[in-house]
């Protein structure tokens with residue numbers, strides 16, 4: 001039945017202004033309008049159709065991606081879209097492609113690590129896509145350990161060139177997106193060798209393929225690394241392998257903002273810290289945090305709408321069965337994910353601000369906030385992608401059997417998303433970076449240098465080590481100060497406990513390795529505190545619209561109290577709360593679920609996703625799930641014929657054989 005809104009009754013229950021919530025979710029009215037326009041542009045253009053993606057064989061899938069990406073580029077130019085509009089358009093096309101790495105890593109690497117002169121030379125070519133670039137760092141043998149990369153860049157003073165070489169099989173570049181079949185250039189990370197001496201890892205711009213016929217240049221072996229997890233999914237991307245056989249590039253193709261190599265082969269360090277060679281990763285990590293809220297909200301939107309449509313059990317006197325969204329178990333699995341999507345949205349907004357701030361400071365040679373920016377981007381990337389990947393899978397389970405259908409959109413969403421836990425830094429490795437930052441902070445307490453920014457709570461360490469939770473009744477857990485102090489005390493105590501244990505080791509690195517699992521838990525506690533505190537900070541802002549702020553307060557309560565409930569072992573073990581107080585938090589959490597329930601559909605409508613973008617029958621706006629599932633089944637190529645291909649060859653002889661056996 002076209003045009004009927006099967007979720008209309010749900011939408012009538014809403015207690016807040018959804019249109020205003022859409023603005024809050026988007027970040028501003030302007031961003032909302034751009035997003036809305038770009039989402040509709042993509043949804044209404046048949047070239048961006050994606051429902052057939054999971055059926056396509058790899059070659060067709062890849063060609064289809066090339067078609068979409070080049071068409072998107074054509075539309076971006078025809079419509080003279082701004083960078084903001086183009087970036088939104090790309091995200092609504094919703095298909096990983098070589099362009100992501102070109103714009104997302106190749107261009108930022110040149111911007112961040114290239115000198116003014118290098119930027120002037122390379123960026124105009126990249127901006128017009130006259131060259132297409134990738135980010136070639138990871139190798140077959142090393143990914144996390146960047147200092148362990150084996151590719152060499154040896155300076156030849158005779159010719160004023162670097163010789164790029166892959167000395168071993170394990171030094172083959174492996175994974176770079178866009179490298180396999182498309183990129184003409186790469187920012188290649190290699191070990192700098194000057195006069196037989198090593199000088200660490202640096203980035204080099206290397207041309208890989210001819211701009212005339214796309215063939216690999218002499219000395220270069222390049223190919224795709226093969227199929228990855230899931231159907232459709234990340235297989236639209238040509239992750240590649242790359243080997244160099246003494247490939248020569250001019251000296252001025254080493255990215256020289258951090259260190260320069262002179263004509264006579266000497267290294268000159270600028271006053272920029274060497275860690276800026278890792279700057280592109282910091283940039284991408286903060287974009288990944290922003291994207292986490294998008295991926296999680298998509299999954300939650302699907303699971304919430306379907307949970308309101310789906311009914312099981314509970315019918316009395318022939319009346320309708322219970323909507324599964326009314327089961328408290330469903331709510332306790334779904335609503336924390338809904339709240340997490342909002343929480344990640346706000347922490348992502350804040351992280352973008354932090355990144356912009358650190359970038360401006362770096363330009364003014366102020367490097368003081370770099371360690372905090374690194375810890376925040378690494379930790380929040382790790383936390384938000386882990387929760388999102390698990391949350392997508394939980395959303396699939398929340399949709400029961402139908403969640404397992406490709407047409408639910410959830411399997412592909414999971415398959416595309418889950419590598420985010422690995423790329424741009426394995427999540428455990430990144431949490432260990434946060435732990436190092438925490439241990440350094442604790443060791444410097446009392447040095448007269450007060451901790452600032454997200455770690456400033458450590459400046460109140462004595463109070464945080466001694467204080468006890470003052471909660472007496474469930475409603476006390478609605479007090480932001482009570483919640484914040486609980487998260488601060490837990491994070492501070494877990495860090496101090498690790499630091500105390502570490503101090504017992506004569507070799508700190510051995511101690512760090514031995515205690516690494518505890519250290520990761522302390523780092524997670526610190527990152528969760530950041531997310532909770534940024535949610536509370538958001539609530540301090542002027543938020544217009546009937547009931548909007550109230551709903552956000554409820555979601556903030558759900559976010560923080562579900563974490564408190566889930567990690568109550570930490571809060572109890574650090575002796576900040578009593579078992580009774582933990583139980584009161586859970587009582588309050590249940591009450592908050594009841595307040596989310598009537599607003600659940602409106603809270604996911606506020607994401608403003610088109611049906612095209614969601615790509616899910618279970619999550620469609622009108623909730624008309626069953627007829628659509630039925631129709632989609634008939635569209636499967638297997639149903640093109642009543643008798644399947646292979647009947648004569650396999651099924652018939654099998655049945656005949658069974659018949660013979662039966663006759664015997």
Ligand SMILES: CCCCCCCCCC/C=C\CCCCCCCCCC(=O)SCCNC(=O)CCNC(=O)[C@H](O)C(C)(C)COP(=O)(O)OP(=O)(O)OC[C@H]1O[C@@H](n2cnc3c(N)ncnc32)[C@H](O)[C@@H]1OP(=O)(O)O
Pocket residue numbers: 076082083086087090099100101103104105135137138143144145146147177275276278279281282284287370371374422423424425426429433436440
């Ligand atoms: C007009 C048209 C426009 C069209 C628009 C289209 C727009 C499209 C946009 C698309 C946008 C985005 C899309 C992006 C797509 C992304 C897709 C994903 C692709 C994935 C790519 C990758 O995976 S790239 C490879 C990533 N690799 C890693 O992440 C490796 C992880 N390892 C490391 O980072 C490091 O090796 C390590 C940090 C783990 C360890 O390094 P190292 O051994 O050198 O360090 P130490 O541990 O010894 O630490 C030394 C000190 O350095 C500090 N440190 C470490 N890292 C950093 C850092 N990054 N920044 C600052 N400081 C750092 C560390 O803390 C130590 O400090 P001290 O203790 O004080 O000494």
Ligand SMILES: Cc1cc2nc3c(=O)[nH]c(=O)nc-3n(C[C@H](O)[C@H](O)[C@H](O)COP(=O)(O)OP(=O)(O)OC[C@H]3O[C@@H](n4cnc5c(N)ncnc54)[C@H](O)[C@@H]3O)c2cc1C
Pocket residue numbers: 101135136137138141142143144145174175176177234239419422423424425426427428429432516
């Ligand atoms: C889809 C995808 C796209 C990618 N795109 C690119 C790209 O464009 N360019 C590029 O250069 N790279 C890319 N990569 C590579 C990616 O960045 C690396 O795979 C990632 O950094 C993880 O490194 P690794 O594979 O070496 O993992 P490993 O480090 O080998 O991790 C294996 C296991 O060891 C553990 N481990 C490792 N070190 C430690 C430690 N010190 N302490 C405790 N545990 C540890 C990890 O937690 C993990 O469980 C991509 C990867 C994927 C999956």
